Amino acid sequence: MRPAAVTQGLVRRFGETVALGGVDLEVAEGSVVGLLGPNGAGKTTLVRVLATLLRPDEGRAEVFGRNVVTEAGAVRELIGLTGQFAAVDELLSGRENLRMFGRLFRLSRRQSALRASELLERFGLADAGDRPVKTYSGGMRRRLDLASSLIRRPRVLFLDEPTTGLDPRSRNGIWAIARELVGEGMTLLLTTQYLEEADQLADRIAVIDHGRVIAEGTGDELKDNVGGSMVEVRLEQPAERERARDVLLTLGCEEPKTADRPDELTLAAPRDGVGMVAAAARALEEAELSVRDLSLRRPTLDDVFLELTGTTAAVDGESSAEPQPAVEAPAQA
Amino acid sequence: MSDEVAAARIPGSVSAPRRFAYSVEDCIVVTGRNLRHFVRQPQLLIFSTIQPIMFVLLFAFVFGGAIESSLAPGVAYVDFLLPGIFIQAAAFRSTQTAVGLAEDLDRGVIDRFRAMPIARPAVLIGRTAADLVRNVFVTLLMAAVGYLIGFRFRSGPLDAAGAILVVLAFGFALSWIFSFVGLTVRGAEAAQSAGFVAIFPLVFASSVFVPVSTMPAGLEQFAAVSPVTVSVDAARALSIGGEVSEPLLQSIAWIVGILAIFVPLCVWRYRRMS
Numbered sequence: 001m002r003p004a005a006v007t008q009g010l011v012r013r014f015g016e017t018v019a020l021g022g023v024d025l026e027v028a029e030g031s032v033v034g035l036l037g038p039n040g041a042g043k044t045t046l047v048r049v050l051a052t053l054l055r056p057d058e059g060r061a062e063v064f065g066r067n068v069v070t071e072a073g074a075v076r077e078l079i080g081l082t083g084q085f086a087a088v089d090e091l092l093s094g095r096e097n098l099r100m101f102g103r104l105f106r107l108s109r110r111q112s113a114l115r116a117s118e119l120l121e122r123f124g125l126a127d128a129g130d131r132p133v134k135t136y137s138g139g140m141r142r143r144l145d146l147a148s149s150l151i152r153r154p155r156v157l158f159l160d161e162p163t164t165g166l167d168p169r170s171r172n173g174i175w176a177i178a179r180e181l182v183g184e185g186m187t188l189l190l191t192t193q194y195l196e197e198a199d200q201l202a203d204r205i206a207v208i209d210h211g212r213v214i215a216e217g218t219g220d221e222l223k224d225n226v227g228g229s230m231v232e233v234r235l236e237q238p239a240e241r242e243r244a245r246d247v248l249l250t251l252g253c254e255e256p257k258t259a260d261r262p263d264e265l266t267l268a269a270p271r272d273g274v275g276m277v278a279a280a281a282r283a284l285e286e287a288e289l290s291v292r293d294l295s296l297r298r299p300t301l302d303d304v305f306l307e308l309t310g311t312t313a314a315v316d317g318e319s320s321a322e323p324q325p326a327v328e329a330p331a332q333a
Numbered sequence: 334m335s336d337e338v339a340a341a342r343i344p345g346s347v348s349a350p351r352r353f354a355y356s357v358e359d360c361i362v363v364t365g366r367n368l369r370h371f372v373r374q375p376q377l378l379i380f381s382t383i384q385p386i387m388f389v390l391l392f393a394f395v396f397g398g399a400i401e402s403s404l405a406p407g408v409a410y411v412d413f414l415l416p417g418i419f420i421q422a423a424a425f426r427s428t429q430t431a432v433g434l435a436e437d438l439d440r441g442v443i444d445r446f447r448a449m450p451i452a453r454p455a456v457l458i459g460r461t462a463a464d465l466v467r468n469v470f471v472t473l474l475m476a477a478v479g480y481l482i483g484f485r486f487r488s489g490p491l492d493a494a495g496a497i498l499v500v501l502a503f504g505f506a507l508s509w510i511f512s513f514v515g516l517t518v519r520g521a522e523a524a525q526s527a528g529f530v531a532i533f534p535l536v537f538a539s540s541v542f543v544p545v546s547t548m549p550a551g552l553e554q555f556a557a558v559s560p561v562t563v564s565v566d567a568a569r570a571l572s573i574g575g576e577v578s579e580p581l582l583q584s585i586a587w588i589v590g591i592l593a594i595f596v597p598l599c600v601w602r603y604r605r606m607s
Contacts, residue, residue, distance in 0.1 A: 051448045053606075076450040087441035089366065091373040103362045104451045106355065132373065148445070 004029040004064060004156040004187040005050055011058035012045050012211075019045040021211035022059065027156070029064075032178075032188040034202030036195060038305070042211040043191035044084065047160045050189070051081045064155060080154030084161045086141035087148075090134040094125050094144050097133060098151065105152045119147040123177065139170025146177060156187040163197060175200055195219070195300055207308060215308050223299050225307050229269045230300075231280055234293035238262040247287045251279055268303075269296060356452035363446075363459025364466070367433065371467055381429075385422035385475050392418065392542060393482055403547050408573065412487065415479045416496055416568035417541035419472050420561060423504030424536050426471065428528025430464050430508040434515030435524035447606070457599050461508040468504045472497055486572045496571035499584055503564040506588040507532075509595040516602045540565045560587035 005027040012020040020042045027033045035043050048054040049061050052072040060067070066074045088097050095116050102112030120129040123143040128136060133144065142162060149157060159178065163171040178201050182188060192198050198205045199219035207215040207222065215222060231253055233244055245256065245265055252270035269276050277296050284291050371378055397410040404413055437443045437456075446456050476484070476497075486493035511528055518524045538552055539545070539561035545553050556562050564587065566580035 048444075053444055053447055073450060076448060079448065081445070081448045083441050083444060085441045087445040089442060090440070091370050092366065096369070100362060100366050101449075104359060104446075104449060104455075 002029055002065075003027060003062075004031075005062070005189060007046070007050070007059065007061045009059035010046065010049060010056050010061055012042075012049060012054065012056050018211050020049070020056070020059075023208070023211065023213055025206060025213060027187060027189050029156075029187050030185050031204065032182050032190065032202045034198030034205040035189065035191040035208055036193070036198045036205050036304075037191075037208035038193060041208045043208055044160055045211075046208070047081070047158045047189065047191055051079055051158055052076055053081075078155040080149035080157040082142070082146050082149045082157070082159050082162060084164060086138075086145040088133050088141055088144050091132060093130045093132055094120060094136070094140075094147075095129040097144060098147060101148045101151045107151070115151055119150065123147045124173070137170070139166050139173060142166065142170070142174055143177070146174070150181075154186070156189065157181065159188060159190045161191055161193065164193065171197075195222070195304060196298075199223075207304065209305070209308075215304075222304055225304065229272050229276070229296050229298055230303060231265075231267050231269045231276070232293070232295045232297060233265045233280070233284070233291060235263045235265070236290035236292050240289050241265060243287065244284060244289050244291075247283050247289070248280060251283055263292075272296070356455065359452040359455035360458040360462065363455045364462040367459055367463030368466060370433075371463070381426065382471060382474060384425075385418065385471055386478050388422065389415065389418050389475055389478055390482070396542065400543055403544055409483065411479065411482055411484045412573045413569065414542070415476070415484045416500075416572045417539075417565045419475060419497070419500040420503060420565045420568060421536050421541045422471060422475060423468055423500050424507055424532050424561065426464065426468060427504055427507035427511050428514075428525065428532055429511075430460060431511035431515035431518070431524035431528050432521050433464070434460055434512055435518065435521040438516070439521060443606075453604070454600060457512055457603060461505060461512060464508050465501060465505050468501055472500055488571060488574050492571040492577075496568040499564055499568045499571065499581070502588050503560070503584065506591040506595075509592060509599060512599045513595055513602060516599060516606070535559060535561050540569075558583075560584070560591070563587060 003026045005025070007023050007025045010020050010023040010025075011018070023042070023046060025033070025035075025046070035046065037043050045054065049056050050063060050068060052068050052075050055069055062068065063075045064078055066078070068075050088094075089100070092100065098116035098119055099109075099112045102115050103109070107115060116129075117126075120126045123146065125140060125143060125147070128140060133141060136144065146159075146162070162174050162178070166174065175197070178188065178190070182201070188201070190198070190201055195205075202219065205217065205219055205222055206213045215225070231248060233248070235241060235244055241262065245267070248265070248267050249255070253267035254270075256265055256267050269280075273296075277294065280296075281291075281294055284294070392414055393411045397414075400413075401408075401410045404410065434443075434456075443456060476486075486496065510531075511524075514527050514531075515524050518527050538548070538556045539559050540556065541561060545556040545562060548556055563580045563583035567577065567584040569575065570577040570580060
């Protein structure tokens with residue numbers, strides 16, 4: 001199948017900061033690719049290059065064979081973009097937003113009005129359609145933003161952190177819409193900080209850090225790298241940490257990779273399921289260790305990162321090398 | 334999904350006149366969106382309308398008595414003042430062009446427009462055109478308030494229309510300067526401050542409120558050639574009589590000059606944002 005989007009050796013710098021350090025990526029038509037990485041990894045920069053908003057310093061980027069720099073106009077006909085910050089007009093109503101975008105996409109007044117109603121209905125905004133967007137919740141804004149990208153069905157849709165900052169219910173709503181679009185055969189490139197999100201939606205995941213793709217594969221492949229589930233133990237007595245570790249090692253757990261809090265232990269578990277929890281609980285009890293909390297969880301982005309890079313991902317955005325788009329845009333001329 | 338929507342436009346298949354019609358339509362849609370913003374912010378609308386009226390009343394009554402003595406005999410201060418206030422208000426409002434663009438940049442609205450297949454200049458023209466429409470409204474309103482306190486266009490309706498055209502054209506030219514500011518400065522507040530720093534000295538060191546002949550020599554020289562002064566003088570001559578052609582030509586020269594420099598500069602800046 002021909003690729004919907006391709007980048008080769010893509011480099012983009014902001015002053016001294018290398019936002020993209022030579023990215024090769026391919027998004028097959030009809031597939032969903034998740035671009036997974038912490039803040040500042042270069043995800044947004046990559047999407048902005050593909051969406052013709054940012055020129056690369058080096059390398060090549062194409063959307064359906066059209067170069068994003070030399071054929072930007074043609075690329076814009078093919079793409080939809082929903083950014084990190086819902087770029088909808090606060091002062092207009094949801095319906096007015098959609099009608100405006102409809103007009104800009106060359107629909108007639110009548111078509112724009114029809115399309116607006118259709119999309120409001122589909123995205124669960126029919127009741128709120130005539131209220132100004134500033135009265136919308138975060139989740140509603142994102143849905144409207146997404147609807148705005150779908151006025152004219154794009155061939156490939158870029159979703160830049162579509163659920164960051166949303167509550168779980170709104171997040172599920174966005175996921176459901178994304179799945180629907182995928183079901184209709186739309187190609188998606190999705191950026192996210194959450195492994196779970198990439199896992200839920202993407203066929204393939206590219207892990208990006210410091211402007212480079214450091215791993216690529218399906219969600220399961222990536223998690224297998226980490227070694228399946230993680231056992232997490234929280235102790236009453238920090239002094240008993242060493243002993244607890246030894247007990248869990250005898251069950252087949254791997255050595256902990258980081259020093260967590262002094263009363264906590266996180267180890268890769270040898271297997272999944274209730275049996276593992278039961279075995280751990282029994283062993284810890286037999287060793288007469290007082291445990292405050294015991295859980296088995298799927299690996300997180302942190303775990304994958306730890307495995308891939310040996311350092312914890314800066315999920316909270318402390319090492320943001322990627323300027324916020326709004327600030328970055330005027331900065332480069 | 335409706336079929337008519339699903340059919341994607343094929344790039345490059347649109348004829349040149351068609352493309353031009355589309356561009357005009359894009360500009361109109363964006364202008365309409367910006368005009369709606371004025372209406373949707375009633376507080377902003379009310380205060381931005383009260384402000385020039387306040388200026389008319391304050392200056393007419395507070396400074397009127399003191400300044401009237403330095404005017405040509407027989408000229409009432411309110412007649413002298415109003416064309417100046419028109420220009421002053423247009424100049425102050427033009428800084429809002431920068432604020433509006435900076436806000437749209439902050440909120441990612443401009444990014445969305447830029448990632449869409451719409452006419453490139455639509456965002457800039459939509460902004461400046463909407464601000465021009467607002468200027469028409471505010472200028473006429475100020476003239477109406479002026480009429481209540483004794484101001485009259487004394488050279489006939491044609492000259493009156495000419496005076497208002499000068500005000501609007503000058504405001505439009507300034508809008509393009511502040512478009513550039515809005516695209517360059519980061520953040521709406523910075524754009525606002527930058528606007529005032531630029532506009533305050535220009536407006537006060539001019540013939541807006543007082544005849545420039547009352548200023549110290551250096552300042553007078555600066556004020557005499559300032560675009561604000563020549564535009565005020567042109568609008569004033571067209572409203573209350575006096576030498577029209579010289580200030581009018583100077584004003585047109587400034588307006589054309591500003592547009593010739595800043596329109597391309599803005600377009601360049603807008604493109605360079607990628």
